[in-house]
Amino acid sequence: MPEKWTGELIGKMHNERVTLADLAAEAGWVKGYVSMILNGTRNPPGARERLENAFERVIGKRIS
DSSP: OOOHHHHHHHHHHHHHTOOHHHHHHHHTSOHHHHHHHHTTSOOOTTHHHHHHHHHHHHHHHHHO
16 A cells, blocks of 8 residues: 555656656666555655655756
């Protein structure tokens, strides 16, 4: 079962048009692994912080 934060992150990705590929590249993981995390089949330590930080960096690069 996915955690609440993953749904919130997916919603923010949708609203900001951040793709799974964008997020995965910035986090340093492959798309398939990020998908497993967001779908709740994997839960590595620090995943939330790493993906949320990656999301913010993707958005930050667009503004700069």
